[in-house]
Amino acid sequence: MLDATKKPLVSVKDLKMHFPIYAGLLRRRVGEVKAVDGVSFDVFEGETLGLVGESGCGKSTCGRAVLRLYDITSGAISIDGREIGATPQTALREMRPTMQMVFQDPQASLNPRMTVENIIKEPLDEHTKLSDAEKREKVGELMDAVGLNRKFAKRYPHAFSGGQRQRIGIARALALNPKFIVCDEPIAALDVSIQAQVVNLLEDLQEQFGLTYLFISHDLSMVRHIATRVAVMYLGKIVELAPRDGLYADPLHPYTKALLSAVPEPDPSLARSTQRIILKGDVPSPSNPPEGCNFCTRCPSVMDICKRVEPEYREVHPGRFTACHLYNDTIDTAGSTAGHEAEGHTQ
Amino acid sequence: MPDGALPVLNVRDLKTVFQTRGGEVHAVNDVSFSLKPGELLGVVGESGSGKSVTMMSLLGLLPSPPADVRGGTVMFDGKDLLCVTQEELRSVRGGKIGFVFQDPMTSLNPVYQVGFQIMEPLRKHMGMTKRQATARAQELLELVGIPDAKRRLNDYPHQFSGGMRQRVMIAIALACDPQVLIADEPTTALDVTIQAQILELMKELRDKLGMAVIWITHDLGVIAGIADRVMVMYGGQVVEHAPVKELFNDPQHPYTRALLKTIPKIHGGRAARLTIIEGQPPMMTGAPTACPFRDRCDVAFDRCAAENPPRYDLGEGHDAACFFDARTGGPRDA
Numbered sequence: 001m002l003d004a005t006k007k008p009l010v011s012v013k014d015l016k017m018h019f020p021i022y023a024g025l026l027r028r029r030v031g032e033v034k035a036v037d038g039v040s041f042d043v044f045e046g047e048t049l050g051l052v053g054e055s056g057c058g059k060s061t062c063g064r065a066v067l068r069l070y071d072i073t074s075g076a077i078s079i080d081g082r083e084i085g086a087t088p089q090t091a092l093r094e095m096r097p098t099m100q101m102v103f104q105d106p107q108a109s110l111n112p113r114m115t116v117e118n119i120i121k122e123p124l125d126e127h128t129k130l131s132d133a134e135k136r137e138k139v140g141e142l143m144d145a146v147g148l149n150r151k152f153a154k155r156y157p158h159a160f161s162g163g164q165r166q167r168i169g170i171a172r173a174l175a176l177n178p179k180f181i182v183c184d185e186p187i188a189a190l191d192v193s194i195q196a197q198v199v200n201l202l203e204d205l206q207e208q209f210g211l212t213y214l215f216i217s218h219d220l221s222m223v224r225h226i227a228t229r230v231a232v233m234y235l236g237k238i239v240e241l242a243p244r245d246g247l248y249a250d251p252l253h254p255y256t257k258a259l260l261s262a263v264p265e266p267d268p269s270l271a272r273s274t275q276r277i278i279l280k281g282d283v284p285s286p287s288n289p290p291e292g293c294n295f296c297t298r299c300p301s302v303m304d305i306c307k308r309v310e311p312e313y314r315e316v317h318p319g320r321f322t323a324c325h326l327y328n329d330t331i332d333t334a335g336s337t338a339g340h341e342a343e344g345h346t347q
Numbered sequence: 348m349p350d351g352a353l354p355v356l357n358v359r360d361l362k363t364v365f366q367t368r369g370g371e372v373h374a375v376n377d378v379s380f381s382l383k384p385g386e387l388l389g390v391v392g393e394s395g396s397g398k399s400v401t402m403m404s405l406l407g408l409l410p411s412p413p414a415d416v417r418g419g420t421v422m423f424d425g426k427d428l429l430c431v432t433q434e435e436l437r438s439v440r441g442g443k444i445g446f447v448f449q450d451p452m453t454s455l456n457p458v459y460q461v462g463f464q465i466m467e468p469l470r471k472h473m474g475m476t477k478r479q480a481t482a483r484a485q486e487l488l489e490l491v492g493i494p495d496a497k498r499r500l501n502d503y504p505h506q507f508s509g510g511m512r513q514r515v516m517i518a519i520a521l522a523c524d525p526q527v528l529i530a531d532e533p534t535t536a537l538d539v540t541i542q543a544q545i546l547e548l549m550k551e552l553r554d555k556l557g558m559a560v561i562w563i564t565h566d567l568g569v570i571a572g573i574a575d576r577v578m579v580m581y582g583g584q585v586v587e588h589a590p591v592k593e594l595f596n597d598p599q600h601p602y603t604r605a606l607l608k609t610i611p612k613i614h615g616g617r618a619a620r621l622t623i624i625e626g627q628p629p630m631m632t633g634a635p636t637a638c639p640f641r642d643r644c645d646v647a648f649d650r651c652a653a654e655n656p657p658r659y660d661l662g663e664g665h666d667a668a669c670f671f672d673a674r675t676g677g678p679r680d681a
Contacts, residue, residue: 054538055509161627191393191628192565196609196621203620218538221568225611225621248613262543263613264568268591270614271572278547279540282508 008042009212010066010180015039015075015085017058017065021287033287035061037236039075040313043180048206048213050227050244052220052259056283058236060104063182063216067099068092080179097127097176104185106165110157116143116168117153123175142171145208146201163194167201174205182214187222199226220263224248229319232256235294236286238313241321252322254299293325301326354381354422355526355559356405356444361419363397363404366412370632374400376583377419379658382527387553387560389574389591391567391606395628397583398563399449402529405429406444407436423527442472445520449532451512455504461515462500468522487518492548510541514548521552529561534569546573567610571595576664579603582629582639585658589665599667599674601644638670646671648678 017036020029035058043049053059065072068084076085080098087095103109110119120139124130130138140150146167157165166186173181183202187195199222205211217223223230224244231241232255240253251257258277265271279298284290290297296306305325313323363375375397382388392398403409405421405428421428424443428436440446448454456464465487466480475483481500488496491514504512513533520528530549534542550573553560564570570577570591577594579587579602587600598604608622626643638644641651650670658666659679672679 054540163627192567192606193393193609193624193628196623200621200623220539221611221613224613224617258540260613262539264539264542264546264566264572265613266567266571266595266607266610267612268571268595271568276543276547278543282510282541 006044006046009045009080010043010214011076011078012042012066013040013076015062015065015077016073017061017070018073031287034236034289035286036065037286037289038313039233039236039238041231041238041241043212043214044228045179045212046206046210047228048215048226050223050230051214051216051233052218052223052230053233054218054259054283056286057233058286059216059218059233060184062233063101063184063214066214067101067182069101097123098178099180099182100173100176100178102166102169102173102181102183102186105189106162106169107157107189109169110165112157115154115156116148116160119157119168120171120175123172127176138175139171142174145174145205146171161194162190163197166190166198170198170201170205174209177209178211180212180214182216184216185218186215187219188217195222202226220260232259235283235289237294237323238321239295239323243319246320252316252320252327253295253324254301254326255295258300293323352383355384355424356382357420357422358401358405359420359422361401361404361421362417363400363409364415364417366415371634373631373634374583375404376635376655378580378583378585379419380578380585380588382559382561384526384559385553385557387562387573387575389570389577390561390563390580391565391570391577392580393565393628395631396580398580399531400583401580402446402531402561402563406440406446406529407433408440408446438472441468441520442523443526445523445525445528447513447516447520447528447530447533450536451509451516452536454516455512457504460501460503461507465500465515465519465522468519472523483522484518487522488515490521490552491515491518492544493518510537510544513537513541513545517545517548517552521556524556525558527559527561529563531563532565533562535564535566542569549573567595567607579606582635583631584635584639584655584668586640586669587665587667588658589667590663593663593665597665599661599665600640600669601646601671601673602640603667604673605643605645638668646673650678 015036016038018032018034021031021033022028023030039062051059051062064070066077072085076083082095084092084095117139120142121135124135124138139153143150143153148164148167187198190198203226206213215223215226227244229241229243230247231238234255240256251260258279261277277300281298284297292308293306293311296302299306303325311323311325313321315321316327359379361375361378365372365374378401390398404416416429462484465484469475469480469483484500485496488499493499493511493514507515534545537545562574574591577589577591578585581602587603598607605624609624611621624643629639635655637653638651638656641647656668656670658668660666670679
């Protein structure tokens with residue numbers, strides 16, 4: 001799994017993505033939505049980093065910002081050894097083949113007027129100089145890889161079901177042999193029995209092509225299945241990042257605890273006996289986050305300091321990062337790399 | 348759940364067909380179920396399994412054409428809802444039977460104040476004066492846990508968050524003290540922490556008000572936590588029906604078994620690979636002549652393609668529509 005020899009393929013430092021709000025007659029800038037507000041993480045080669053959080057917490061924005069689909073407000077992003085945080089969009093084109101994206105809604109992310117073949121072929125047209133015959137062969141291979149019948153290459157997206165459309169989206173993302181794929185809620189729009197098919201496919205492809213994923217999802221049980229490490233976001237910030245087993249067995253941050261306890265368990269005897277932490281109220285607006293810790297308005301273990309000082313995001317145990325004043329006393333272990341996986345095992 | 352009590356709602360052999368250009372789509376096939384007072388019936392199924400259409404058919408909420416409720420009886424309050432006049436049906440809907448829809452963003456009218464929308468059924472069904480209705484509306488908002496209820500009555504839907512809007516929807520559905528509340532995926536559009544709030548609220552309200560609830564969802568986790576009995580639907584039919592613990596501990600239909608295996612768990616052992624159900628859900632064109640699940644089933648045999656299995660009674664309120672007997676490991680006798 002994870003060891004000291006692995007180097008980060010993607011490294012994000014203090015990423016900020018603020019969207020301006022314009023109001024009034026003169027459309028003056030009156031504030032900003034801090035969708036992503038100072039996020040740092042690494043994604044190691046061959047791993048899957050799960051990014052979870054509730055709607056509006058900035059997880060999708062974060063995924064898109066990492067691929068520079070936005071011009072970010074500030075921060076540094078390095079992918080495969082190249083710094084792309086401030087690179088102009090035109091210069092990013094040559095980087096695009098290494099980093100791809102699978103979108104949430106397979107209905108909206110495929111052009112209804114293009115055949116499946118043309119959809120999967122488009123990145124090849126843009127970025128390679130293959131001949132038509134070679135491209136067709138490549139499209140055929142990709143369709144095989146994602147489990148679509150080659151005979152359907154001339155059909156249009158409407159002729160496919162949701163799960164199959166998501167496979168088309170995955171084939172398109174794979175076309176240029178990327179190293180890093182951001183999967184933005186790839187299974188959210190699918191039925192339960194189809195979700196498992198797509199997740200298994202993503203895992204197979206990861207093994208086959210040595211891919212690295214940033215897997216964005218609000219489905220905590222699915223993330224537990226697919227991710228190597230998990231980052232939890234709340235209101236534009238990462239509140240906790242930890243290896244999968246440690247996070248699910250022993251969450252540190254109060255928000256992670258509440259989030260995990262809120263997931264309905266498909267087991268009636270367990271579901272009725274477990275004590276849920278029911279959070280009061282709603283998520284504050286990202287245009288006007290509270291002072292101090294972002295979670296202080298809903299936190300069950302809130303202290304005085306939380307309302308004044310923003311907690312620092314740091315490594316409190318080896319491999320386990322969190323931003324919470326409850327762990328102020330723990331010795332700072334930043335820099336140590338050993339024993340990531342030995343930490344907090346399940347069951 | 349009171350045993351032996353007379354059911355408040357009794358649905359027998361409900362059949363709904365949609366006329367489409369591609370032919371007839373049999374969305375609901377001979378669905379039967381009953382609901383006792385104070386009981387919470389969970390209805391699970393994937394999209395297109397007919398769970399919403401079933402509930403909308405029994406309240407006459409489907410536009411006709413294309414929908415055509417072909418047969419069956421829906422006994423409620425001594426009357427068959429499929430035979431009563433529009434007028435009578437209207438007095439039942441929103442009155443004695445409340446309905447909470449899936450999407451709280453689109454099911455409230457954006458141009459009316461929330462207070463007006465809660466008061467509407469009170470004034471129409473209960474004949475309250477404006478003053479009485481206002482007081483009751485405030486009471487309802489407090490009941491569903493909206494702080495500062497009096498002031499919020501004058502707010503418009505866009506001023507509420509998703510979870511709050513769903514609470515408003517529940518308040519409207521509860522307005523006339525319904526005997527039956529039908530909740531169609533009420534938490535699907537919400538986040539898990541908000542979903543947990545709504546689930547707690549529903550359990551509390553059910554105990555406090557003693558109404559019967561039909562809870563439609565595709566999330567087995569939600570069902571496990573809230574339902575007394577569960578009905579699993581597939582291809583427009585009820586494939587299994589059992590008390591909640593029975594269903595999770597001893598599923599008898601291959602579809603239920605497969606469904607329980609495909610979902611990853613948040614506690615306990617983590618499977619190296621997810622079990623999948625191969626194939627796609629059925630199209631449901633034409634009247635069913637065979638088991639809808641046979642193409643994806645791992646125990647299907649020749650009889651499954653020749654006949655549509657009836658619901659076999661397995662005792663203790665458990666039944667399953669399958670020719671294969673999982674308990675003996677062989678086919679059931681005719």
